[in-house]
Amino acid sequence: MNATKTLIYDGSFNGFLTAVFVAFEEKILVSDIQKNVVAQSGLFSETQTIFTQIDKAKRVWNGIHKKSHSAIKDIYFAFLSENNGVELLLYRFICKMFAGTTSIATDYSDGIVLKISQLARSVGREKHRMEAFVRFQLTKDEIYFANIEPDFDVLPLISKHFRSRYADQQWLIYDVKRKYGIYFDLDQVEIISLDLNEIHTNSLNKSAHFEDEEYNYQDLWNNYFRSTNIKSRINLKLHTQHVPKRYWKYLSEKKAV
Amino acid sequence: MSLSFDRIKEKLNILADAAKYDVSCSSSGSVRKNTTQSLGDSSGMGICHSYTEDGRCVSLLKILLTNHCIFDCAYCVTRKSNDVQRAAFKIQEVVDLTINFYRRNYIEGLFLSSGIFKSPDYTMERLVAVAKKLRLEENFNGYIHLKSIPGASDELMREAGLYADRLSVNIEVPTISGLKLLAPDKKHEDFTKPMLKVKNEIIQYKSEKKIIKSTPKYAPAGQSTQMIVGATGESDKDIMYSATHYYKNYNMKRVYYSGYVPVAEDSRLPAIGTQVPMLRENRLYQTDWLLRFYGFGVRELLNNDHPNLDMDVDPKLGWALRNMEYFPVDINKADKSVLARVPGLGMKSVHKIISARKFRKLNWEHLKKIGVALNRAKYFIVCDSSKWEHRDMEGTKIKGLILQNSTGKFRKEYSSQLQLFS
Numbered sequence: 319m320n321a322t323k324t325l326i327y328d329g330s331f332n333g334f335l336t337a338v339f340v341a342f343e344e345k346i347l348v349s350d351i352q353k354n355v356v357a358q359s360g361l362f363s364e365t366q367t368i369f370t371q372i373d374k375a376k377r378v379w380n381g382i383h384k385k386s387h388s389a390i391k392d393i394y395f396a397f398l399s400e401n402n403g404v405e406l407l408l409y410r411f412i413c414k415m416f417a418g419t420t421s422i423a424t425d426y427s428d429g430i431v432l433k434i435s436q437l438a439r440s441v442g443r444e445k446h447r448m449e450a451f452v453r454f455q456l457t458k459d460e461i462y463f464a465n466i467e468p469d470f471d472v473l474p475l476i477s478k479h480f481r482s483r484y485a486d487q488q489w490l491i492y493d494v495k496r497k498y499g500i501y502f503d504l505d506q507v508e509i510i511s512l513d514l515n516e517i518h519t520n521s522l523n524k525s526a527h528f529e530d531e532e533y534n535y536q537d538l539w540n541n542y543f544r545s546t547n548i549k550s551r552i553n554l555k556l557h558t559q560h561v562p563k564r565y566w567k568y569l570s571e572k573k574a575v
Numbered sequence: 576m577s578l579s580f581d582r583i584k585e586k587l588n589i590l591a592d593a594a595k596y597d598v599s600c601s602s603s604g605s606v607r608k609n610t611t612q613s614l615g616d617s618s619g620m621g622i623c624h625s626y627t628e629d630g631r632c633v634s635l636l637k638i639l640l641t642n643h644c645i646f647d648c649a650y651c652v653t654r655k656s657n658d659v660q661r662a663a664f665k666i667q668e669v670v671d672l673t674i675n676f677y678r679r680n681y682i683e684g685l686f687l688s689s690g691i692f693k694s695p696d697y698t699m700e701r702l703v704a705v706a707k708k709l710r711l712e713e714n715f716n717g718y719i720h721l722k723s724i725p726g727a728s729d730e731l732m733r734e735a736g737l738y739a740d741r742l743s744v745n746i747e748v749p750t751i752s753g754l755k756l757l758a759p760d761k762k763h764e765d766f767t768k769p770m771l772k773v774k775n776e777i778i779q780y781k782s783e784k785k786i787i788k789s790t791p792k793y794a795p796a797g798q799s800t801q802m803i804v805g806a807t808g809e810s811d812k813d814i815m816y817s818a819t820h821y822y823k824n825y826n827m828k829r830v831y832y833s834g835y836v837p838v839a840e841d842s843r844l845p846a847i848g849t850q851v852p853m854l855r856e857n858r859l860y861q862t863d864w865l866l867r868f869y870g871f872g873v874r875e876l877l878n879n880d881h882p883n884l885d886m887d888v889d890p891k892l893g894w895a896l897r898n899m900e901y902f903p904v905d906i907n908k909a910d911k912s913v914l915a916r917v918p919g920l921g922m923k924s925v926h927k928i929i930s931a932r933k934f935r936k937l938n939w940e941h942l943k944k945i946g947v948a949l950n951r952a953k954y955f956i957v958c959d960s961s962k963w964e965h966r967d968m969e970g971t972k973i974k975g976l977i978l979q980n981s982t983g984k985f986r987k988e989y990s991s992q993l994q995l996f997s
C-alpha cells in the first residue's frame with residue numbers, strides 16, 4: 319500500500335489544492351504532482367488523476383490560512399511561478415505547516431521555506447512590473463487592449479489593480495505566452511481564452527484594428543519620453559536595471575530607440 | 576485631426592523639455608479611491624511606468640502650461656531673456672493629453688507647472704482650471720500635482736487644494752541673498768505666502784473633517800518644494816538649514832534637491848558644461864533622510880566647524896568618525912535610537928536586530944545573515960563575540976580602511992537618489 323504515486327491535476331490552483339486534500343485524506347505517498355498537459359508517467363510510480371473539487375480546495379485553503387496569513391499569499395504566488403517541480407515543493411511546505419504547531423512560514427533557515435519565499439518574491443516583482451508596463455491600445459470597437467508575455471502567470475494577480483483603476487473603460491489584457499486574457503466589460507472581469515494569431519505589441523507596424531488616433535497618442539508619448547531626458551545626467555546602466563531589455567517590446571516609448 | 580496632433584506634438588516637446596528640471600516625481604501618499612466606477616485610483620503607492628535614460632522614474636505627465644514668462648530668473652531655461660521657442664497649451668489640450676495617457680496606462684497622473692504669463696493670479700487660475708476640469712468633468716481620480724505660482728492669491732491657493740493631490744512651490748535658491756541676486760523680480764514672501772496658505776488650509780480641513788465627515792479633501796498628499804544645488808556658492812549647511820526650516824514651519828512632505836544643470840551663460844552662474852553636482856545632490860538626500868528618519872539633528876551633521884558634507888563618505892559615517900566617543904555600541908543592548916546612528920545599519924536592519932535579539936544574543940554570523948553592512952559597521956559595534964575591530968583606532972584610520980574595502984561603491988551612488996544607504 320505504500321507505493322509512491324504521481325498525482326495528475328488540471329493545472330488550476332484549485333486543482334492543486336484538491337490534490338493536496340486527496341493526498342492527505344488517502345495518506346498517499348506523493349512522488350510528484352503534475353499538470354495533465356505536461357504529465358509524464360513515472361517509470362516506477364503509479365499515477366492518480368485528481369478531479370478538481372472546489373469544496374475540498376477550500377478546506378485546504380482555509381486550513382493554511384488559519385496557520386499563517388503570509389504563507390497563503392506566498393503559496394499562491396509561488397504556484398503562479400509555474401516553476402518546474404513547484405507543486406511538490408509546495409506540497410512539502412504544506413505538510414510541514416500542518417505537522418508543526420508553530421508557524422514555520424518565516425523560518426528562512428529552512429531550505430524549502432526560503433525557496434518558496436524567493437519564488438513568491440519574483441512573482442510579486444513581475445506583478446508590479448506588469449502593472450507598470452502594460453500599454454493599452456484603443457481598438458476600433460472601443461476596447462483598450464494590451465498584450466503581455468510575463469515570465470510568470472500573473473494575470474490573476476493584476477486583475478484587481480486594473481479593475482479599480484479603469485472602471486469606466488472596456489479593457490483586455492492578453493497573455494501571449496499562455497494564450498488567455500482578462501477582459502473587463504464595464505461590469506466584471508472575465509477570463510477569456512483566445513488564440514490570437516496577430517501579436518499586437520507596440521510595434522512599428524500599424525494594424526487596422528486600432529483607432530487612427532491610437533498611433534498619434536503613441537507618437538506623442540514617445541516624444542514626451544524623449545524630451546524628459548537630461549543629457550548631462552544620462553546613466554544607461556541604471557536605466558536598464560529599472561527596465562530590463564526583455565520588457566522593452568511592450569513599451570512604445572522604447573520602440574524608436 | 577492629424578494637423579492638430581502635429582501642433583500638439585510640437586507644444587509637448589517644448590513644454591515637457593522645459594519642465595524636466597523639476598525633479599520630484601512622487602505620486603504616492605494620496606488617498607483618492609475610485610468609488611464611483613469612474614476613471615482612476617491613486618490610493619496605493621505611486622507606480623513608475625517607465626524610466627528616463629538617466630534612471631529617473633516616469634510616473635507623471637510633467638509639463639508646463641506655458642513657457643512664456645514675464646520674469647527673468649537667472650537659473651531658469653524659461654526666463655524672459657532666454658532665446659528659446661515659446662508655446663502654450665490650451666486648458667482642454669492638457670486635459671485631453673492627461674486623460675488619453677492615463678487610459679493607456681502610461682502615467683499615474685499630471686504634474687502641471689507654468690511660466691508666469693500676465694500675472695501670478697492669471698497663471699494660477701489656469702492651472703486650477705485644468706485640475707478642476709479633470710476632476711469635475713472627466714471624473715478623474717488619478718494624481719494631480721500643481722505648482723503654486725509664487726505670488727498667487729490666497730483665494731486661488733484655497734481652490735487649488737480642492738482639486739490637487741499635491742501642491743508645491745519651488746524655493747529654488749536656498750538663501751535670501753542668492754534669491755536677490757538671481758531672481759530680482761521675486762520676493763521671498765512670494766514663495767512663502769502660498770506655502771503658508773496651503774499649510775493652514777491643510778490643518779483646517781483636517782480638523783473640520785474630524786467633525787464633519789463630508790468635508791472635502793484638501794491637498795491630501797501635502798506640499799513639497801525644491802532647491803537648486805550648486806548655483807550660488809551656498810554651503811551644504813545653508814541648504815540643509817533652510818530645508819529644516821521648511822519642513823518645520825510649513826509641514827513640507829518632501830524637500831527635493833536638484834543639482835544645477837547650467838542652462839545659460841551668465842556671469843552669476845556656473846558656466847555651461849560645468850558638471851552637474853550629482854554626488855553632492857546624493858549626499859544631501861542622505862542627510863535629509865538622516866534628519867527625517869534616523870533621529871539626527873541638523874546641527875550635529877552641519878555646523879560652523881563643518882559647513883559642508885564629506886564627499887568621500889556618507890554623512891552618517893562622517894558623523895560617526897567625528898564622534899568616536901559614542902562607540903562602540905553593544906548590538907545586544909543598545910536602544911533603537913542608538914543603533915540607528917551606527918554606520919552600516921539601515922532602519923530595516925535596526926528593526927531586525929531588535930526582534931532577533933529577543934531570541935538569542937547576536938554574533939557576527941547573525942548580523943551578516945540579517946544583512947548588516949559589516950564592512951562599515953564592524954568598527955563601531957560589539958556583539959556576542961570576543962573579536963571586535965575597533966582596537967582604539969582613530970577615525971582617520973577607520974575611514975581609510977573602509978574606503979579601501981569599498982572601491983567603486985560610491986561611484987555607483989552618483990546618480991541614484993533612491994538607494995540611499997546600503
Ligand code: SF4
Nearest residue numbers: 644646648651654690
Ligand atoms: S518665474 Fe518661474 S518660469 Fe519664470 S523665469 Fe522665474 S523660475 Fe522661470
